Amino acid sequence: MELEFIRLEDNSWIPLLNKTLIHSAVNPQREASSFIDHEWGNLKDVQTVIVFGLGGGFHIAELLRRKNFDVHVIEAEGSLIPAMNERWPDLMKQIDVFANYPSGQLVRELQDAGAFTHAYAVLKHPASVRIAPLFYKTIQLVLNERTLFRLRELVGSNEGLSQFLDSLDINHDQILTLPMVEEALIRRGKGLDKEGLIWMTLRELVV
Amino acid sequence: MDDSSRVGGMKILVVSLLRLGDILLSTAVLRSLKRQNPNAEIHILINGQFKSVATLIPYVSKVFCFDRDGLQHMIGTPDHSLLEAYFRIEDLVEKLQVENYDKVINLTHNRLSGWLTALVGCKNTQGVVYNSEGRFSVGSRWFEYLNDNTAPSLNNVFHFVDVFHYGAEVATPDRRIELKEGEAGRVFAQNLFKNPNAQRIVLQPGTNEKKKTFGTKKWKNIASLVAQTQPDAEIYILGAPSEQNILDEICEGTKFIPVMASLEEVFSVLQLSHMLITGDTSIKHLATGTKIKILEISLGSSELRKTGAYISGAIILQGKVPCAPCSHRTACTQKTHECADKVSEELIALTVGAMLRQDESALRMLAHEFRDEATVLRTQINTQGDWAAYELGNRFSQDEIGRWIDRTSSKLFLEKTHEKQIGEFGSEGLELKVLLENIFPDQSWREWVSELKEMEKQVIWFEEQIVKLLGRLKEILVRMDSGTYLDRYISELRQFCEKVEMTPLFQSYGKQISLILDEVPTGAAPFVTVKHLREQLGTAHQRTKIELKLIRGLQTGFMEVV
Numbered sequence: 001m002e003l004e005f006i007r008l009e010d011n012s013w014i015p016l017l018n019k020t021l022i023h024s025a026v027n028p029q030r031e032a033s034s035f036i037d038h039e040w041g042n043l044k045d046v047q048t049v050i051v052f053g054l055g056g057g058f059h060i061a062e063l064l065r066r067k068n069f070d071v072h073v074i075e076a077e078g079s080l081i082p083a084m085n086e087r088w089p090d091l092m093k094q095i096d097v098f099a100n101y102p103s104g105q106l107v108r109e110l111q112d113a114g115a116f117t118h119a120y121a122v123l124k125h126p127a128s129v130r131i132a133p134l135f136y137k138t139i140q141l142v143l144n145e146r147t148l149f150r151l152r153e154l155v156g157s158n159e160g161l162s163q164f165l166d167s168l169d170i171n172h173d174q175i176l177t178l179p180m181v182e183e184a185l186i187r188r189g190k191g192l193d194k195e196g197l198i199w200m201t202l203r204e205l206v207v
Numbered sequence: 208m209d210d211s212s213r214v215g216g217m218k219i220l221v222v223s224l225l226r227l228g229d230i231l232l233s234t235a236v237l238r239s240l241k242r243q244n245p246n247a248e249i250h251i252l253i254n255g256q257f258k259s260v261a262t263l264i265p266y267v268s269k270v271f272c273f274d275r276d277g278l279q280h281m282i283g284t285p286d287h288s289l290l291e292a293y294f295r296i297e298d299l300v301e302k303l304q305v306e307n308y309d310k311v312i313n314l315t316h317n318r319l320s321g322w323l324t325a326l327v328g329c330k331n332t333q334g335v336v337y338n339s340e341g342r343f344s345v346g347s348r349w350f351e352y353l354n355d356n357t358a359p360s361l362n363n364v365f366h367f368v369d370v371f372h373y374g375a376e377v378a379t380p381d382r383r384i385e386l387k388e389g390e391a392g393r394v395f396a397q398n399l400f401k402n403p404n405a406q407r408i409v410l411q412p413g414t415n416e417k418k419k420t421f422g423t424k425k426w427k428n429i430a431s432l433v434a435q436t437q438p439d440a441e442i443y444i445l446g447a448p449s450e451q452n453i454l455d456e457i458c459e460g461t462k463f464i465p466v467m468a469s470l471e472e473v474f475s476v477l478q479l480s481h482m483l484i485t486g487d488t489s490i491k492h493l494a495t496g497t498k499i500k501i502l503e504i505s506l507g508s509s510e511l512r513k514t515g516a517y518i519s520g521a522i523i524l525q526g527k528v529p530c531a532p533c534s535h536r537t538a539c540t541q542k543t544h545e546c547a548d549k550v551s552e553e554l555i556a557l558t559v560g561a562m563l564r565q566d567e568s569a570l571r572m573l574a575h576e577f578r579d580e581a582t583v584l585r586t587q588i589n590t591q592g593d594w595a596a597y598e599l600g601n602r603f604s605q606d607e608i609g610r611w612i613d614r615t616s617s618k619l620f621l622e623k624t625h626e627k628q629i630g631e632f633g634s635e636g637l638e639l640k641v642l643l644e645n646i647f648p649d650q651s652w653r654e655w656v657s658e659l660k661e662m663e664k665q666v667i668w669f670e671e672q673i674v675k676l677l678g679r680l681k682e683i684l685v686r687m688d689s690g691t692y693l694d695r696y697i698s699e700l701r702q703f704c705e706k707v708e709m710t711p712l713f714q715s716y717g718k719q720i721s722l723i724l725d726e727v728p729t730g731a732a733p734f735v736t737v738k739h740l741r742e743q744l745g746t747a748h749q750r751t752k753i754e755l756k757l758i759r760g761l762q763t764g765f766m767e768v769v
Contacts, residue, residue: 107283108283111283145288146288146289151288151289151290154288154290155290161290161293176289178282178289185341191339191340191341192325192337192339192340192341193339194300194326197322197325197326197337198293198296198297198300198322198326199293200322200337200341201296201319201322201323201326202278202282202289202292202293202296204317204318204319204322205275205278205279205282205292205319206279206282206283
């Protein structure tokens with residue numbers, strides 16, 4: 001992918017990917033603010049945000065301005081990372097960026113980075129997603145495979161496990177991670193049945 | 208508790224979910240279990256990556272494998288559903304539950320094994336197990352002891368094999384590791400050794416951690432020097448197939464014979480060899496199941512007191528550096544691999560010679576000559592079956608005597624000897640006396656008695672302090688409303704603990720009280736704090752009584768010789 005930058009009057013940089021602008025060239029800050037306003041309902045209660053698309057970073061800066069989120073960014077275009085490190089180092093220091101990973105490995109990397117430790121939200125930067133739709137679609141599919149909703153489907157006729165998953169106070173569209181199950185078990189506070197003990201065993205495997 | 212009539216015919220599961228070396232150590236417990244319960248059916252649960260070891264373990268009728276690597280792969284790879292891992296564990300648990308065990312002994316001291324042990328669903332468990340409330344218990348003071356001594360330390364702690372035996376209540380005087388030789392291994396070794404009369408010295412350079420071994424060049428130097436000092440011996444360099452490069456490098460341009468072998472083959476090679484030089488590896492534990500002489504090089508994170516060669520008469524060399532033993536989890540923090548540098552090729556070659564000649568005085572002279580660089584230790588198993596590694600060439604001192612008295616009193620306390628009507632102070636005291644005489648063979652009875660009398664005074668002083676501290680706790684209960692009084696008491700107690708922790712004689716229980724002080728929850732009700740302190744000081748008081756009995760018994764013992 002071809003990467004260029006244009007400089008605005010206020011000295012900020014905007015990336016052009018394959019000659020396509022991925023932020024407003026007039027007022028990218030205001031555009032980002034309006035975008036985050038629109039998404040705020042999904043974001044305000046979580047601590048972790050997984051962002052699809054680094055772009056020029058304006059939407060991420062806006063996120064961090066509003067709340068001290070843990071931000072994990074997935075980016076399809078690897079060359080954007082060193083370029084952004086050079087142009088906006090302060091912002092890059094505050095976030096984790098994952099690029100150049102096959103989609104399969106990405107979940108593992110995110111998990112290792114603690115992205116799934118607590119409830120999180122996914123924020124899709126529309127312009128970035130438009131440029132690499134297949135990449136982000138695959139990531140979304142991979143993430144979906146681990147949502148509680150999907151796991152609930154896969155459980156099949158295992159009554160005990162179905163009831164166990166239902167007893168966890170976790171949203172069905174959340175990716176289920178082992179630390180999250182542990183937290184839910186503590187919240188549930190009913191003691192540990194067989195299913196709970198197995199999940200705790202699994203939990204130890206990722207400590 | 209030896210109650211073979213009750214437990215005969217029972218079904219027992221032993222859980223050993225760490226590495227290969229730990230599994231080999233736990234085989235000693237399997238042997239003791241079988242000897243105590245000849246009709247019992249014994250099963251073992253190990254990590255799947257080490258299942259090849261099963262062929263070497265006698266006494267076990269079924270081996271279950273926990274596929275740790277496979278499960279971690281499933282959890283971490285999105286190509287698998289998380290539920291695949293779940294169902295894999297559920298399958299294993301169902302297989303274990305069907306066995307309907309009478310007893311489960313968990314020799315693995317970690318949380319994962321505790322959850323799995325809980326899942327087996329047996330009411331009679333020993334070792335870590337979680338209950339349905341998510342709280343863990345260990346079922347024995349000895350397993351608690353294991354929990355208190357997980358950090359690397361130079362303290363005189365007990366060997367894992369002994370702790371396992373006492374914890375599982377199967378301690379007998381004969382706790383050795385006994386393994387089963389396979390036909391394939393026997394054929395391999397017979398084909399390898401052409402000259403049946405040759406003296407065979409085996410060096411094993413590879414370890415699972417780089418900091419636990421020397422570099423290849425140093426191993427080559429060691430082999431060369433051993434070959435020079437033992438000109439009639441055949442030198443074999445042993446390694447796994449994955450270590451071929453190391454073996455090639457060491458053997459290049461020499462007459463050394465590289466041996467790449469499976470675990471079963473290695474066991475047979477060791478059976479027919481005379482001397483093994485190795486780091487802290489599972490091969491060392493394999494060797495303890497044979498008659499080979501073992502020279503153990505204890506480097507890096509190797510904790511010789513917990514996992515040293517479990518056999519009498521092995522020699523252990525350890526570089527004298529303040530950072531040893533270091534943590535498993537961190538890389539070497541020194542500019543050079545200092546603990547390895549301190550153990551010279553010359554010391555190793557000379558030790559090999561002295562061991563082969565069975566020259567005790569030469570070993571002591573070496574320990575003395577190299578005392579600034581390295582510690583030379585000899586392993587010993589006493590008549591009660593307890594293992595110890597003591598330094599050769601150590602100077603006669605109260606500190607060294609105190610460490611061993613403290614260790615013996617630890618054992619008596621853990622065994623609750625002081626609560627029994629007829630204690631075993633006599634036999635333990637006798638064992639301690641033999642050990643001390645082995646460490647310091649040249650001291651006169653007068654010197655012993657003089658030191659012991661001095662130590663008796665120290666213990667009496669310590670006991671008085673403890674009694675005073677306990678008395679003041681009663682005052683605190685009366686003035687419970689005054690938090691300042693309690694704070695001052697804790698501060699004074701902390702200072703007292705710091706002082707006694709420096710004294711080897713009180714090291715273990717001074718540390719115990721310090722630990723409880725650290726654990727006093729902030730904002731805890733004064734009554735709770737006082738209760739904690741009273742329990743710990745009460746324990747320390749019991750320990751002083753045990754130490755006094757030991758010291759007085761030793762004095763009598765040394766005087767009786769006269």
